[in-house]
Amino acid sequence: MTVTAAPPLVEVRDLVKHYAAERGWFGLGRPRPPVRAVDGVSFAIAGGSTLGLVGESGSGKTTVGRTMLRLQEPTSGRVFFDGADVFALDGGRLRALRRRMQIVFQDPYSSLNPRMTVGETLREPLQIHHLTGEVTSLLEEVGLDPAFAKRYPHELSGGQRQRVGIARALSVEPRFVVCDEPVSALDVSVQAQVLNLLADLQSRRRLTYLFIAHDLAVVRHIADTVAVMYLGKIVERAPAADIYALPRHPYTRALLSAVPEPDPRATKQRIVLSGDIPSPAHPPPGCPFHPRCPHPLKSERCRTEVPPLREVPPQSGHLAACHYAEQPM
Amino acid sequence: MTTPALLRVRDLKTYFVTEQGRGTARAVDDVSFDLYPGETLGIVGESGCGKTVTSLSILRLVPEPPGHILPGSLIEFEGRNLLALPAPELRAVRGNQIAMIFQEPMTSLNPVFTVGDQIGEAAIIHQHLSRKAARARAIEMLKLVGIPDPDERVDDYPHQLSGGMRQRVMIAMALVCHPKVLIADEPTTALDVTIQAQILELLDRLQRELGMAVLLITHDLGVVAGHADRVVVMYAGRVVENAETTELFERPTHPYTEGLLAAVPRIDTPRARLHAIPGQVPAATAWPVGCRFHPRCPYAWDKCVAQEPPLLETGVAGHTARCWLVTEPERRPAKR
Numbered sequence: 001m002t003v004t005a006a007p008p009l010v011e012v013r014d015l016v017k018h019y020a021a022e023r024g025w026f027g028l029g030r031p032r033p034p035v036r037a038v039d040g041v042s043f044a045i046a047g048g049s050t051l052g053l054v055g056e057s058g059s060g061k062t063t064v065g066r067t068m069l070r071l072q073e074p075t076s077g078r079v080f081f082d083g084a085d086v087f088a089l090d091g092g093r094l095r096a097l098r099r100r101m102q103i104v105f106q107d108p109y110s111s112l113n114p115r116m117t118v119g120e121t122l123r124e125p126l127q128i129h130h131l132t133g134e135v136t137s138l139l140e141e142v143g144l145d146p147a148f149a150k151r152y153p154h155e156l157s158g159g160q161r162q163r164v165g166i167a168r169a170l171s172v173e174p175r176f177v178v179c180d181e182p183v184s185a186l187d188v189s190v191q192a193q194v195l196n197l198l199a200d201l202q203s204r205r206r207l208t209y210l211f212i213a214h215d216l217a218v219v220r221h222i223a224d225t226v227a228v229m230y231l232g233k234i235v236e237r238a239p240a241a242d243i244y245a246l247p248r249h250p251y252t253r254a255l256l257s258a259v260p261e262p263d264p265r266a267t268k269q270r271i272v273l274s275g276d277i278p279s280p281a282h283p284p285p286g287c288p289f290h291p292r293c294p295h296p297l298k299s300e301r302c303r304t305e306v307p308p309l310r311e312v313p314p315q316s317g318h319l320a321a322c323h324y325a326e327q328p329m
Numbered sequence: 330m331t332t333p334a335l336l337r338v339r340d341l342k343t344y345f346v347t348e349q350g351r352g353t354a355r356a357v358d359d360v361s362f363d364l365y366p367g368e369t370l371g372i373v374g375e376s377g378c379g380k381t382v383t384s385l386s387i388l389r390l391v392p393e394p395p396g397h398i399l400p401g402s403l404i405e406f407e408g409r410n411l412l413a414l415p416a417p418e419l420r421a422v423r424g425n426q427i428a429m430i431f432q433e434p435m436t437s438l439n440p441v442f443t444v445g446d447q448i449g450e451a452a453i454i455h456q457h458l459s460r461k462a463a464r465a466r467a468i469e470m471l472k473l474v475g476i477p478d479p480d481e482r483v484d485d486y487p488h489q490l491s492g493g494m495r496q497r498v499m500i501a502m503a504l505v506c507h508p509k510v511l512i513a514d515e516p517t518t519a520l521d522v523t524i525q526a527q528i529l530e531l532l533d534r535l536q537r538e539l540g541m542a543v544l545l546i547t548h549d550l551g552v553v554a555g556h557a558d559r560v561v562v563m564y565a566g567r568v569v570e571n572a573e574t575t576e577l578f579e580r581p582t583h584p585y586t587e588g589l590l591a592a593v594p595r596i597d598t599p600r601a602r603l604h605a606i607p608g609q610v611p612a613a614t615a616w617p618v619g620c621r622f623h624p625r626c627p628y629a630w631d632k633c634v635a636q637e638p639p640l641l642e643t644g645v646a647g648h649t650a651r652c653w654l655v656t657e658p659e660r661r662p663a664k665r
Contacts, residue, residue, distance in 0.1 A: 056521035057492075157609050158376075187375035187548065189606035192592040196605055214521065217594040221603055244596060258526035260551030262593045264575045272530055273523045276491045 008044035009208045010068070010176055015041045015077035017060075017067050021281060035281045037063040039232035040077075042309075045225075047175075050202065050209040052223030052240065054216055054255070058277050059229040061212045065178040068210070069101050070094065081176065099129050102169035106181035108161030112153040118164050119149030125171050138167045143197060159190035163197070170201065176208045183218060195221055216259055220244060228252045231288040232280055234309060238318040248312045248320035250295045253329060271329075287322070297324040334363035335542050336387070336406050336427075336510055342399035343379075343386045347614060354613035356382040356396075358566035364510065369536065369543040371557030371574070373550060375589075377610045378563040380546050384512050387411065387544075388423050406510070425455040428503035432515035434495035438487040444471075444498045445483035452505050470501035475531060493524035500531065507539060514546045529556055550593055554578060559647070562586050565611060565621035568640065572648040582643050582650035584626045620652070628654060628661060 016039060021032035038060040045051045055061040066072045068079050070086060079086040081101060089097055105111040112121060122135045136146040142163040153161055162182060169177055179198065183191040199222060201207060213219050219226055220240065227237040228251065236249040247253045254271040273292045278284055284291050290302040301323055309321040343357040357379040364370050374380045385391045387404055389411065404411045406427065411419060428451075431437040439447060448470050449463030458466060464483065471479035474497040487495055496516065503511060513532065517525035533556060536543055545557055553560055553574065560577045562570040562585065570583040581587040591604035608625045611617055620637050623629040632653055641655040642648075654661050 056523065159609060187610070188550075188589060189375060189592045190609060192594070192603035192605035193607075195594070195603055199602070215594070216522075217596045220596050220598075221594045221600055240600065254523060256596060258522045259596050260525075260529075260549060260555050261595065261597065262550040262554050262578065262590060263597075264554045264578050266554070266597075270526065270530075272526045274527075276493055276524070277521075 007047075009047040009082055010210070011044040011080040012064070012068060013042050013078045013080075015064065015067060015079065016075045017063050017072065018075045033281050035279075036232050036283060037280055038067065039280075039283070041229070041232075041234055043227055043234065043237060045176075045208055045210060047208055048202070048206045049224040050211050050222055052219035052226045053210060053212045053229060054214065054219055054226060055229035056214055056255075056277060058231075058280060060232040060280070061214075061229050062180055064229075065103065065180050065210055065212050069098070069103055069178060071103070095129075099172045100174050101176045101178070102172065102174040103178040103180060104162075104165050104169050104182045106184055108158055108165050108185065109153075111165055112161060114153050116152075117149065118151055118153070118156075121153075121164065122149070122168055122171055125168060129172050131172060133171050133173075138171055141170065141201070142167045143193075157190075158186050159193060162186060162194055166194075166197065166201070170205070173205075174207070176210070178210045178212065180212045181214065182211075184213065184215070191218070198222065216244075216255060228255065231278065231283050233288060233321065234319075235289065235322070236320045237309070238315065238320075242315050242318050246315075246318075248318065248325040249289075249322050250293050250329060251289050252320075254294065289322075295322070295324055295327075295329055297327055299323075332365060335366045336364040336544075337403070338362050338364075338383070338387065339403040339405070341383065341386055341402045341404065343382050343391055343396060343402075344399060345396045345613075346394060348395075352614040355566050355616060356613050357386060358616070360563070360566075360568055362561050362568065362571070364542050364544055366509070366542055367536075367540050368558045369545055369556055371553035371560040372544065372546045372563060373548065373553050373560055373589075374563035375548055375610055377565075377613065379566040379613075380563050381514055383563070384429070384514050384544065384546050387512065388427060388429060389419060390429075421455070424451050424503075424508075425506045426508050427510040427512065428506070428508040429512040429514065430496075430499045430503045430516050432518050434492060434499045434519070435487075437499060438495060440487055443484050443486055444490070444501075448483075448498065448502050448505055451502065455506050466505060467501070470505050471498070473504070473535070474498075474501045475527075476501075492520055493527060496520060496524075496528055497531065500528075500535070504535060504539065504541075508541060510542050510544065511536075512544045512546070515548070516545075517552065518547070518549070525552075532556070550590060562589075565616050566613060567621060567651060569622065569651045570649070571640065572643075572645070576645055576648050580643075580645070580648070582648070582655065583622075583652045584628055584654070585622050586650075588625075588627075630660065 017037050018034040020034050053061045067074045119135050122138055126133050135149050139146050144163050183194050211222050223240050226240050226243045227234045230251050236252045247256055254273050257271045275292050286303045287307050307321045307323045309319045312318050312320045312325045339361045341357055341360045345354040347354055372380045445464055445467040448467040452458045452463045452466050468479045468483050476482050476497055517528050557574050559573050561568055564585050570586045581590055588606040606625055617624050619634040623633040638651050638653045640649040640651050
């Protein structure tokens, strides 16, 4: 993977999304603290490349993807797509932009309309954007027989439905696609088919991906850069090869060590974290990871001072948000 | 192995009559395996291979109708055929000597009872404990599965717990009567990876301490590699391969096992195109004739279409595979 100096196609600056909590007692109780789903996230994705956004449930990774496409309104921050300020657009200009930014959802069962045939599902976005694309060629491009156009979603397997979801996203010729856990609901053998398809489409159409996943092994096979989220913040970001070879944040190290390897002789050292992910409504003070952190140097500083996302030598472009990122664990 | 098997499954056939009379789904079709005391046996396969129906059949939890276990099937636990047991005697085994944990801790717990009530229930029924003694046992079990402040948590309702904590409660429920066999059906599939590591470590520890046998049902070859002693691979309602864990991963013999292993994305290999198995699992109402894997198999020849292979001995003790390549190894090309 060569790091190109190409200007980024997509740039996210200090994105924040808080959900106001409802008051208890039918709106009469004390206001509760907001849920800080995304708490100051920044990154850029170069045209034609893939950023893998990794985290466990509740880390805020899905909210980042949806807010970037304005499927949800942000609390603050900015997103630029090809130089345009996404959050400043409205009406027709937003609709024109939506054509260029698409999303593939996790659950191919609930993201297709059960009353529409595959053909109708694929034609709808073409009509909305007055495009002349062809359903037949779209189906062929995602590896489905054109006869599928007449079928309904319930007649398809999970992998076939996900191919339809991908075809729908591609129908309006986007440049940027958010892939939100696109293979998590699929069986291993089918998962490999869909990952290979996404890679082929990327090189053929020069697509830029934000690939959201909880599975670090899946991300390894598709991403150029990897960002790891924990409690609404990016705790580590680096070129893929670097982060897998030398993870710097204790959370990333624990995540990597927890992946079950299909090798009975694997002798890796397992770091089993204690406890659960805290609630994003009550993030811990200081480093959000400190209550679960197994780092031997963990100190008072971790409990009080939020570690900034900073470059950790020797690799340039390797960022980690840990006071002790340089020290071995 | 010289010790007698604790659980023997022989020729198990569990079929379902489908709606609209479209035929019979042969979900589990002639499955046999043994579970020995103290070991972990992994059953691996993708959705629709029959692994969950197999586990439900053992405790006769398959809803009838539409399902039914065919005559001639045998599930023998300590010398008794569970399929022939009258209901009261079966109930004395179920949840007591053979216990089960399910994939979805959210839907498997009753939302209107405290976790203490739910853990203690089996002890009241099977061991005739008083309510007070059952509560004390529940607290002891919560401590065993690593839940902090068990004295307080015992009065919590399931919604007050996280997903990982709920799965610990499920495990506590299953183990309260100290079963000899624990059936774990995808016990960590719904959990985050760091929580999955905690639960698998917990199961390993409990198995060592309590000396029970575990039937670990999963789609995840990584989970099997780290936790099972032996593995049964299922495809299309059949057992297609059977081996000790290290042997299976070193010498996968059935092309399905081989393909599945190659399809798993790994963190220890550099980015590369994944091996994909073409096509998809066929429907249980219409398994292919001959070898059920032949339409997706890269090596299939006419014999595979004409005749289904039996489970054949590979020459390594305990390693069998349902593939004609065992008898004609020269047809398998040298390492791809």
